[in-house]
Amino acid sequence: MPPLREVLYISLLATDQSTTVVGQIVTLARARNLRDGITGLLVFDGMRFCQHLEGPPAAVQALLARLEADPRHVALRVLYDGVLAQRRYQRFEMGLAEVDVHEDLVDVDALDGRAALEYFIALRSRFDISG
């Protein structure tokens, strides 16, 4: 199997955006990700996005470029970027978890690299994921 790429990033909802924008983002993202072979999880706490993406390297690269240009969020910071042998997400072309507790993503934001990735993966079991 060719290697996959996985990226974990955190960003902030742009100040001119309503929190309801996340619904529109995910509806479109699911259709595109299905086409592009991207799976993952988007977590939104009302202020911050944290998204874990995985897929073919070229598709992940193209998506990152679109994300960096998307004015609906700002201050995008990649926490982890690496090669992956096997998908971590099978079920979702993009799961969504809307969380009330800001602390979770604040804690992820304070980390970097593999520590951030491991923290996020451990958090996942507590999220109520809709797909």
Ligand SMILES: Cc1cc2nc3c(=O)[nH]c(=O)nc-3n(C[C@H](O)[C@H](O)[C@H](O)COP(=O)(O)O)c2cc1C
């Ligand atoms: C927080 C956030 C998460 C997003 N997640 C995805 C995603 O998983 N897949 C995707 O195709 N687009 C996602 N988008 C939307 C892209 O930024 C972009 O608008 C979309 O892919 C369409 O790009 P285009 O208008 O250049 O074709 C996301 C946007 C935001 C703000």
